[in-house]
Amino acid sequence: MTLTTENILxxxxxxxxxxxxxxxxxxxxxxxxxxxxxxxGMLAGSxxxxxxxxxxxxxxxxxxxxxxxxILFSGGLDTDWHSIRPIxxxxxxxxxxxxxxxAIFVGLFVxxxxxxxxxxxLLLGSIVSSTDSAAVFxxxxxxxxxxxxxxxxxxxxxxxxxxxxxxxxxIMFTALVVSQDASTGSIILMFFMQLIVGGLLGLxxxxxxxxxxxxIKLDYEGLYIVLVIAIMFFTFSATNFIGGNGFLAVYLSAVxxxxxxxxxxxxxxxxFDSFAWLMQIILxxxxxxxxxPSQIIPVIGIGxxxxxxxxxxxxxxxxxxxxxxxxxxxxxxxxxxxxGLRGAVPIxxxxxxxxxxxxxxxxxxxxxFFISLTSVLIQGTTLPVVAxxxxxxLPVKLKHRTQADMELFDSIKSALTEIVIxxxxxxxxxxxxxxxxxxxxxxxxxxxxxxxxxPSGSTKLQGNDRLFVLSENNxxxxxxxxxxxxxxxx
Numbered sequence: 001m002t003l004t005t006e007n008i009l010x011x012x013x014x015x016x017x018x019x020x021x022x023x024x025x026x027x028x029x030x031x032x033x034x035x036x037x038x039x040x041g042m043l044a045g046s047x048x049x050x051x052x053x054x055x056x057x058x059x060x061x062x063x064x065x066x067x068x069x070x071i072l073f074s075g076g077l078d079t080d081w082h083s084i085r086p087i088x089x090x091x092x093x094x095x096x097x098x099x100x101x102x103a104i105f106v107g108l109f110v111x112x113x114x115x116x117x118x119x120x121x122l123l124l125g126s127i128v129s130s131t132d133s134a135a136v137f138x139x140x141x142x143x144x145x146x147x148x149x150x151x152x153x154x155x156x157x158x159x160x161x162x163x164x165x166x167x168x169x170x171i172m173f174t175a176l177v178v179s180q181d182a183s184t185g186s187i188i189l190m191f192f193m194q195l196i197v198g199g200l201l202g203l204x205x206x207x208x209x210x211x212x213x214x215x216i217k218l219d220y221e222g223l224y225i226v227l228v229i230a231i232m233f234f235t236f237s238a239t240n241f242i243g244g245n246g247f248l249a250v251y252l253s254a255v256x257x258x259x260x261x262x263x264x265x266x267x268x269x270x271x272f273d274s275f276a277w278l279m280q281i282i283l284x285x286x287x288x289x290x291x292x293p294s295q296i297i298p299v300i301g302i303g304x305x306x307x308x309x310x311x312x313x314x315x316x317x318x319x320x321x322x323x324x325x326x327x328x329x330x331x332x333x334x335x336x337x338x339x340g341l342r343g344a345v346p347i348x349x350x351x352x353x354x355x356x357x358x359x360x361x362x363x364x365x366x367x368x369f370f371i372s373l374t375s376v377l378i379q380g381t382t383l384p385v386v387a388x389x390x391x392x393x394l395p396v397k398l399k400h401r402t403q404a405d406m407e408l409f410d411s412i413k414s415a416l417t418e419i420v421i422x423x424x425x426x427x428x429x430x431x432x433x434x435x436x437x438x439x440x441x442x443x444x445x446x447x448x449x450x451x452x453x454x455p456s457g458s459t460k461l462q463g464n465d466r467l468f469v470l471s472e473n474n475x476x477x478x479x480x481x482x483x484x485x486x487x488x489x490x
Contacts, residue, residue: 011052012282015044019281034343035376037281041288054289057351063286064348065236067279068163069250073232074276075160076254077269083153090326091154094336095130095162096195098322102340103129103169105314110306116360123173124364127350128310128371130166131159132343148392151332155339163345164248168194170349177358190243197244199252205235206256213262214433214457224264225271228257261433263457280344287347287369295366303370310371311378315340331390338386342375415471416444419484423463426485433457438479441471 019037044050054060084091107125111118136159147155171194172187209231218224235253236246262268296303316337323333350368353361387393421428427435432443432455446453447466453459461467471477481487 011044011050015040015285016281019285034280034284035373035380037284038288038344038373041285042291042293043288044285045289045291045293047293052289054286055292057290057354060286060290061348061351061355064283064344064351067283068247068345068348069232069236070272070275070279071283072160072163072247072251073254074272075156076251077258077272079156079160079255079258080153081255081259083150084157087150087154087157090323090328091157091161093322093325094154094158094319096165098158098318099129099162099165100169101318101321102310102314103166105317106306106310109309109314113305114302117177119173119176120358120360120364123170123177123353123358124306124367125314126166126169126173127364127368128306128342128346129169130162130345131340132163132345132372136339136341147335147387149332151335151392155336158336159341160251161248164194164198164245164251166345166349167247168245170352174353174356174358177353178356193243194245195248197242198239198246198248199244201239201242201244202235202249202252203256205231205238205249206253209235209253210257210260210262213257214431221264221267225268228268228272261436261457263431263433265457283344283348287344291366291369295362296370299363299366299370303367304374306367307371307374307378310342311340311375331392335387335390335392338379339383340375341379342372344372346372415473415477417469417471417477417480419467419469419480419486421461421463421465421467421484425461425463427461427483428463430461431457432459432461435483437483438476440473440476441469441480444468444470 018040042048044052046053046055103122103125105125106128107118107122109121110116110124111121114121116124136155168191172191175187209228212231213224213227216227218227231253232250236250239249240246258269316334319333319337319340323336328336346368347365350361350365354365358364384393437443443455445468446455446459446461447468448462448464469477469480471480
């Protein structure tokens with residue numbers, strides 16, 4: 001069966017239903033849900049029981065880019081700035097130097113044991129050099145792992161920020177494989193342009209995006225979600241157009257937005273969490289459809305060797321060397337080394353040499369697919385076991401408190417204070433989001449003309465409003481009065 005405009009929605013919806021049902025099964029049997037999505041795509045493909053023919057790397061690459069935008073943006077929004085700040089440099093070093101070392105180790109190994117040229121080996125190493133954000137995010141959350149210390153934010157920061165480095169290396173070595181006469185100077189210039197321009201524009205677009213979201217007046221709440229999607233795609237495409245790394249820009253802009261107060265922020269976060277799951281399913285189904293299992297069989301031997309080298313040698317040594325300047329416990333390093341999951345991202349990156357016409361592109365694609373499959377199977381299924389073996393998990397009772405109850409406990413304040421806004425107050429006409437309240441305080445409700453109002457970020461204050469403010473302590477309450485440009489008379 002060939003995909004057409006008439007049947008694509010029917011086939012797609014059926015595959016989505018099957019994927020959701022398979023996802024429920026995966027939680028029971030302990031197999032990462034992403035494997036089920038990939039397997040369903042393969043079974044539905046031309047060599048599977050579905051018989052759906054799909055052999056279009058360009059379309060798969062486009063779907064991959066769109067999906068990665070949503071996955072990285074969602075991961076950035078969920079990133080807690082206060083949690084990652086203590087381990088910021090560790091994460092940045094892992095996502096840059098660590099990725100580079102992994103690419104070099106794997107590249108040299110492939111060059112040594114195959115007939116690949118050094119550039120072809122380094123290209124394959126670059127494609128599989130980063131940990132997959134979709135795989136790490138989904139497995140850490142689905143396994144409900146409560147890890148000690150700063151392990152979890154470090155892993156999420158690394159996986160969310162290291163795809164840009166792998167992308168840059170993939171583009172560089174694809175150019176060198178296709179045209180070995182390419183100027184070394186131009187390649188190096190492109191490398192730094194991608195990082196510097198991508199980083200700067202990500203922060204700039206994040207700041208402009210926050211201003212736009214909070215100041216624009218849209219008639220419907222749902223339109224704010226559309227606005228954020230527009231900001232996300234504009235950030236990616238504009239950065240790419242200028243010569244920067246769009247993936248890095250998207251992630252950093254989302255981190256910036258997630259760290260600041262936004263109108264309808266909770267709805268934006270929930271919406272993008274749903275978008276990220278949808279994109280993960282679509283991405284893995286698409287890549288499953290794209291692969292031909294008969295072409296995987298001949299590369300199983302070499303693929304397994306490279307996969308084991310990556311898991312047991314390249315990733316551990318890159319983590320070891322990268323974290324040498326930091327005081328990271330040995331057990332933590334071993335666990336970080338094990339959470340080097342490869343998923344859909346390397347498979348998407350493997351389409352670049354395919355479209356560029358590299359000589360061994362098809363073989364590289366099939367090897368990368370096999371590496372991703374074995375990585376998620378081996379590492380993804382054993383994460384809880386390894387974490388417990390290294391004594392890095394929290395006790396069950398503490399785990400429940402940390403993950404299930406913290407939002408409730410964080411939102412409980414110790415004092416409820418009534419504050420009346422005078423008609424001459426300078427905050428009249430301001431939106432709640434513009435007040436800049438401390439996070440340890442919130443407006444529970446507003447009484448206006450004998451009516452009770454539950455405020456949102458876009459609610460404007462009016463004269464004679466009675467604000468009922470929950471605050472943790474008197475210091476926080478004083479800061480509330482400062483933001484309202486009033487004195488605490490209590």
